[in-house]
Amino acid sequence: MMPRNPPRPKERADSNSEQRFESGNTRRQWIGLFLGGGLLASFASFIYPVLRYLIPPPVADLGGDEIVAAKVKELKPNSAKIFRFGSRPGLLILNSDGSYRALSATCTHLGCTVQYRSDLREIWCACHNGIYDLNGRNVSGPPPRPLTVFDVHLRGDEIVVSRKREA
Amino acid sequence: MFAAVRHWLDERFDWDDLTAPLRHKTVPTHGLSYWYFLGGITLFLFGIQVATGILLLLYYRPGANEAFESVQYIMTRVQFGWLIRSIHSWSANLMIFTAFAHMFSVLFLKAYRKPRELTWVSGMLLLFLVLGFGFSGYLLPWNTLAFFATKVGTEITGQVPVIGKPVMIFLRGGQEVTGATLTRFFGFHVAVLPGLATTLLLLHLLLVQRLGISVPPKLEAQWNANPSAKREMQFFPNFLLREMMAWYVALGVLGVLAAIFPWNLGVKADPFVPAPAGIKPEWYFLFMFQTFKLIPSRVWFIDGEVLGVLAFGLVGLLWLLLPFFESDQPSNTKRWITGLAVFALAYVAGMSVYGHLAK
Amino acid sequence: MAILRSKFSQFIASRHVAVAGFVLLAGCLSYGQTKNSCLDCHAALSDTLEVTQEKFSQDIHAQKGLTCASCHGGDPTADDPDKAMSPKAGWKGKIERSQIPPLCGSCHSDPAFMRQFNPGLRTDQLGQYHTSVHGKRLAAGDTKVAVCTDCHGVHDLRAPSDPRSTVNPVNVAKTCAHCHADASYMSGYSIPTDQFAKYNASVHHQALAERGDLSAPTCPTCHGNHGAAPPGIDRVENVCSNCHVFQAQMYEESSHKKAFQAASLPGCVVCHSNHAISHPTEAKLGTGPEAVCMRCHQPGDKCDQARANILADLVRLDKAIKSADQVLGLAESSGMEVSEARLAQDQARDSLTKARVTIHSFRTELVDQDIQAGLKVAAKNLQAGEVAMIERDRRRAGLGVSLIAIGMVLVGLWLYIKKIEGQEGL
Numbered sequence: 004m005m006p007r008n009p010p011r012p013k014e015r016a017d018s019n020s021e022q023r024f025e026s027g028n029t030r031r032q033w034i035g036l037f038l039g040g041g042l043l044a045s046f047a048s049f050i051y052p053v054l055r056y057l058i059p060p061p062v063a064d065l066g067g068d069e070i071v072a073a074k075v076k077e078l079k080p081n082s083a084k085i086f087r088f089g090s091r092p093g094l095l096i097l098n099s100d101g102s103y104r105a106l107s108a109t110c111t112h113l114g115c116t117v118q119y120r121s122d123l124r125e126i127w128c129a130c131h132n133g134i135y136d137l138n139g140r141n142v143s144g145p146p147p148r149p150l151t152v153f154d155v156h157l158r159g160d161e162i163v164v165s166r167k168r169e170a
Numbered sequence: 171m172f173a174a175v176r177h178w179l180d181e182r183f184d185w186d187d188l189t190a191p192l193r194h195k196t197v198p199t200h201g202l203s204y205w206y207f208l209g210g211i212t213l214f215l216f217g218i219q220v221a222t223g224i225l226l227l228l229y230y231r232p233g234a235n236e237a238f239e240s241v242q243y244i245m246t247r248v249q250f251g252w253l254i255r256s257i258h259s260w261s262a263n264l265m266i267f268t269a270f271a272h273m274f275s276v277l278f279l280k281a282y283r284k285p286r287e288l289t290w291v292s293g294m295l296l297l298f299l300v301l302g303f304g305f306s307g308y309l310l311p312w313n314t315l316a317f318f319a320t321k322v323g324t325e326i327t328g329q330v331p332v333i334g335k336p337v338m339i340f341l342r343g344g345q346e347v348t349g350a351t352l353t354r355f356f357g358f359h360v361a362v363l364p365g366l367a368t369t370l371l372l373l374h375l376l377l378v379q380r381l382g383i384s385v386p387p388k389l390e391a392q393w394n395a396n397p398s399a400k401r402e403m404q405f406f407p408n409f410l411l412r413e414m415m416a417w418y419v420a421l422g423v424l425g426v427l428a429a430i431f432p433w434n435l436g437v438k439a440d441p442f443v444p445a446p447a448g449i450k451p452e453w454y455f456l457f458m459f460q461t462f463k464l465i466p467s468r469v470w471f472i473d474g475e476v477l478g479v480l481a482f483g484l485v486g487l488l489w490l491l492l493p494f495f496e497s498d499q500p501s502n503t504k505r506w507i508t509g510l511a512v513f514a515l516a517y518v519a520g521m522s523v524y525g526h527l528a529k
Numbered sequence: 530m531a532i533l534r535s536k537f538s539q540f541i542a543s544r545h546v547a548v549a550g551f552v553l554l555a556g557c558l559s560y561g562q563t564k565n566s567c568l569d570c571h572a573a574l575s576d577t578l579e580v581t582q583e584k585f586s587q588d589i590h591a592q593k594g595l596t597c598a599s600c601h602g603g604d605p606t607a608d609d610p611d612k613a614m615s616p617k618a619g620w621k622g623k624i625e626r627s628q629i630p631p632l633c634g635s636c637h638s639d640p641a642f643m644r645q646f647n648p649g650l651r652t653d654q655l656g657q658y659h660t661s662v663h664g665k666r667l668a669a670g671d672t673k674v675a676v677c678t679d680c681h682g683v684h685d686l687r688a689p690s691d692p693r694s695t696v697n698p699v700n701v702a703k704t705c706a707h708c709h710a711d712a713s714y715m716s717g718y719s720i721p722t723d724q725f726a727k728y729n730a731s732v733h734h735q736a737l738a739e740r741g742d743l744s745a746p747t748c749p750t751c752h753g754n755h756g757a758a759p760p761g762i763d764r765v766e767n768v769c770s771n772c773h774v775f776q777a778q779m780y781e782e783s784s785h786k787k788a789f790q791a792a793s794l795p796g797c798v799v800c801h802s803n804h805a806i807s808h809p810t811e812a813k814l815g816t817g818p819e820a821v822c823m824r825c826h827q828p829g830d831k832c833d834q835a836r837a838n839i840l841a842d843l844v845r846l847d848k849a850i851k852s853a854d855q856v857l858g859l860a861e862s863s864g865m866e867v868s869e870a871r872l873a874q875d876q877a878r879d880s881l882t883k884a885r886v887t888i889h890s891f892r893t894e895l896v897d898q899d900i901q902a903g904l905k906v907a908a909k910n911l912q913a914g915e916v917a918m919i920e921r922d923r924r925r926a927g928l929g930v931s932l933i934a935i936g937m938v939l940v941g942l943w944l945y946i947k948k949i950e951g952q953e954g955l
Binding site for chain 1: 742743744771772774775872875879882927930931933934935936937938939940941942944945948
Binding site: 045049052053055056057058060166 | 225228235247248249250251253254418421
């Protein structure tokens with residue numbers, strides 16, 4: 004591709020130069036097509052994704068920090084709901100005194116999803132009868148560690164659960 | 171149309187005069203001319219990094235609580251976010267590769283000789299900055315691999331006697347790698363390093379412009395003896411067109427890599443989980459990492475890791491000042507340097523492969 | 530006693546100097562500790578008479594300040610063996626096996642006494658022991674049965690919470706097996722000796738030994754420790770229900786409870802066995818050698834059909850989960866982000882687990898409910914995986930288009946270069 008050889012000797016035949024002019028024209032057309040068309044197409048294939056990228060997606064937030072677990076009227080007193088927090092389930096409890104409690108719903112024994120027992124006012128894991136109190140402390144059965152407790156606060160009519168602030 | 175624009179610019183800024191050097195710039199043509207592309211490709215990839223980096227900045231959130239989730243968001247929810255992010259990650263790796271290749275090609279073609287010493291120095295500093303970009307950027311997704319890679323990397327920095335600990339604390343933003351480290355690395359990656367790199371890059375390009383493209387010594391001697399044998403091409407448009415071909419090939423490669431081998435997201439970093447077994451840094455640090463693993467824990471009275479860090483530091487410094495060891499006069503130094511260069515390349519390549527294959 | 534004495538005299542005669550030297554050394558070493566002269570000699574004896582300072586220092590009683598004399602009587606401060614082992618000083622010598630439980634109980638059943646060491650420690654062990662098979666047989670004169678020291682050790686007795694203790698959950702099965710797996714020792718009794726071997730093959734042993742799950746059952750969990758006795762055919766399901774709550778509740782209300790009770794068959798054990806409890810697979814519901822239903826039911830009858838339906842349901846859900854997993858795995862390895870669907874697969878697996886529990890109600894419609902819920906989730910995840918694969922293909926098509934455009938530019942540039950450099954030649 005790099006011109007190494009000395010320049011080609013010039014050919015003088017008239018008919019040849021005419022031919023060359025003709026082929027030159029079609030050649031120019033091909034070049035125009037490939038180069039021009041190619042440049043346009045390639046730029047389009049670069050710009051198109053960038054333009055789509057700039058448009059904000061409908062779900063504005065995947066903030067792993069906090070999530071709207073439920074709406075205010077959703078839960079009855081002394082009941083609970085499982086919600087998704089990041090990549091794991093969480094448990095939101097509305098106590099009978101009106102306060103909310105949110106914890107991780109993954110049992111620390113073998114990972115089953117725990118549930119709220121409104122009759123016993125405790126958190127129970129059905130897999131092997133593990134029991135936690137409402138502070139997440141493992142009080143009975145196999146679980147070796149307490150459940151992680153999350154922060155809950157109300158924002159308008161939304162119940163927002165967030166991880167406890169790390170240092 | 172171009173002519174009209176040129177005329178408009180020329181009337182106001184003496185455009186033709188400004189661009190004259192560019193129009194007269196030539197590139198020597200010979201068997202090894204292909205190596206001249208590497209610098210331009212590295213520059214092109216840097217441009218890609220800046221563009222995709224700015225796009226990523228529109229959605230990325232620095233901070234231990236949000237960084238991983240924001241990258242996940244880009245990969246899954248933002249339209250073509252996967253493409254922008256994967257291109258950014260792949261282009262980073264390719265750029266580091268081409269930067270090293272560019273450095274080695276300059277080394278073997280002996281383009282660092284007088285009068286191009288400062289071009290070499292600015293280029294080496296740029297190489298260090300590029301590695302810094304790689305190290306700082308790697309942490310930003312805040313996944314387990316990145317977290318531990320940063321931990322180990324900054325730990326090794328802390329081994330340098332006297333200044334090591336303060337530097338480590340400066341880098342980490344504290345004693346340990348935490349969210350503060352992430353914020354700091356983000357600042358380095360998007361502000362400090364780009365600023366420094368842009369300055370050095372302008373200097374580097376200006377020098378290349380001023381000094382012209384170098385030619386290997388033997389060929390240079392031949393051409394000096396016989397000027398008519400000299401072969402050159404115009405930079406503009408000939409070389410530039412070829413350069414554009416190389417850039418388009420790079421674009422194609424990036425596209426294939428991003429679409430077929432998208433960059434991994436990993437698992438969110440958890441400081442309390444023990445380091446996964448067999449943790450390794452990214453490939454461009456493997457040769458150093460593997461060297462450290464092979465140094466005995468105590469050499470004479472010096473701690474093995476300290477020795478390693480000091481050794482690499484010394485080598486880096488000498489490499490930076492390489493052109494000043496070689497004088498114009500024929501001497502054995504030239505052969506030494508060539509031999510050293512071959513050894514260095516073999517060492518880096520060999521250690522990288524070794525590090526990759528070792529458990 | 531007399532034999533011991535003469536033996537002892539011989540011993541003293543032959544090793545007088547060594548003993549004296551040892552006493553001197555021990556005297557220096559034990560300066561400041563509760564004087565326990567017994568060990569001075571017994572450390573150098575052999576076989577059952579050997580108790581070294583090292584061994585005794587591991588003993589929890591020694592650590593609490595008790596000495597040999599606390600159980601054996603005698604005078605631990607005397608260096609002269611005659612004075613130390615004098616009946617006048619209360620020396621009991623070797624304790625008879627039948628006397629060991631009351632001896633241990635003399636402290637351990639005294640709450641007021643034990644309170645000074647550990648107020649939380651139970652003091653009903655001796656009472657429980659009397660209700661056990663071991664206790665009853667010992668009272669009837671059989672000294673082959675286990676007494677306190679057989680399980681807890683003696684002289685280097687450790688607290689049960691110590692992982693090296695013979696009665697720690699991870700070790701206790703081996704302790705029971707010491708007798709119960711010894712066919713010749715147990716030859717006079719009418720119980721099998723294969724329980725230990727069977728237990729070692731069970732999931733409970735796996736959980737305890739391999740996963741370190743201390744909540745997994747071992748011998749005393751089901752049989753009791755001090756009041757050790759088999760639960761009894763009509764009681765065994767109570768024992769299992771302590772952990773396997775849901776299964777027990779369903780079984781209670783099922784048709785099989787009444788049937789098994791009437792036939793004097795032990796609840797859970799009929800299908801799951803008692804010691805060799807293996808992980809239940811679909812084979813249990815099948816028609817092959819591991820099938821449990823067909824042991825009683827006739828092929829072709831109503832129950833056989835119900836069994837077949839339940840089995841088919843379980844298999845269907847399992848397959849659905851696996852195929853969704855496969856597609857999601859493929860999507861993931863092609864670089865697609867499917868973590869949400871992956872997470873939702875847990876729900877489907879939970880449904881399958883639930884269905885497997887619901888089997889114990891022996892009602893097809895209940896099992897079916899759980900299965901359907903699981904199938905819905907698995908289907909949704911499969912779809913998510915397929916959508917991801919379509920998206921992947923779309924990406925590759927897009928890549929193809931851009932590569933064609935890039936190719937066109939490359940060709941165009943090549944031609945252009947050729948053209949302008951060809952012209953230079955003209």
